Amino acid sequence: MPDRSAAQEALTRLTVDVPDWPEPGVTFKDITPVLADHHAFSAVIDALAAAGRDDHGNVAVDKVVGMEARGFILAAPVALALGIGFVPVRKAGKLPRAAHAVSYSLEYGEATLEVHRDAIAPGERVLLVDDVLATGGTVVATRELVERCGGVATGVAVLMELGFLDPRKVTGDLPVSTLLTI
Numbered sequence: 001m002p003d004r005s006a007a008q009e010a011l012t013r014l015t016v017d018v019p020d021w022p023e024p025g026v027t028f029k030d031i032t033p034v035l036a037d038h039h040a041f042s043a044v045i046d047a048l049a050a051a052g053r054d055d056h057g058n059v060a061v062d063k064v065v066g067m068e069a070r071g072f073i074l075a076a077p078v079a080l081a082l083g084i085g086f087v088p089v090r091k092a093g094k095l096p097r098a099a100h101a102v103s104y105s106l107e108y109g110e111a112t113l114e115v116h117r118d119a120i121a122p123g124e125r126v127l128l129v130d131d132v133l134a135t136g137g138t139v140v141a142t143r144e145l146v147e148r149c150g151g152v153a154t155g156v157a158v159l160m161e162l163g164f165l166d167p168r169k170v171t172g173d174l175p176v177s178t179l180l181t182i
């Protein structure tokens with residue numbers, strides 16, 4: 001069983017709040033010190049991977065999707081921990097083959113995300129993994145990409161949720177697993 005409280009403690013202790021970055025009024029949650037600490041990194045990966053298991057501890061998803069860029073750092077080891085494949089959802093113009101694209105807004109701007117059309121097979125169950133759930137725009141766009149491939153997003157696992165931005169208003173019925181709510 002992952003030690004969820006150890007992961008939460010490490011996240012609270014090591015995440016650095018950066019005021020007014022990348023623009024005035026935004027407090028940026030810098031998780032790089034968490035990644036730099038082997039024990040903390042390992043604890044948060046195990047805690048995130050739990051969202052991909054059922055009540056008996058069996059793996060309940062077929063793929064793990066990570067959103068560029070910080071999502072990649074977390075989703076790839078989560079996929080390995082679960083023994084399943086990893087799918088990158090990339091910012092526009094980075095994927096070399098036929099891709100689906102969805103545009104969206106986030107806390108500090110707008111962007112387009114893309115996924116290879118054949119990265120997720122019809123009917124596959126997909127866990128989304130990212131570091132921060134802020135407005136929820138990234139998660140909603142990624143769910144749309146999974147569905148355009150014919151897959152089913154079963155949930156999203158994040159390190160932290162910025163509750164004051166009310167992301168669950170837009171994530172709707174998608175189950176959210178978060179280690180910290182701020």
Ligand SMILES: O=P(O)(O)OC[C@H]1O[C@H](OP(=O)(O)OP(=O)(O)O)[C@H](O)[C@@H]1O
Nearest residue numbers: 068069070106107133134135136137138
């Ligand atoms: O809930 P939202 O308002 O959509 O914000 C959350 C997203 O914002 C950040 O990514 P960003 O697009 O800044 O990219 P990065 O990982 O490359 O820094 C973060 O890693 C999430 O993916």
Ligand SMILES: Nc1ncnc2[nH]cnc12
Nearest residue numbers: 027028029030107132134
């Ligand atoms: N405040 C924030 N800190 C880190 N990543 C974010 N993504 C969106 N809002 C963010």
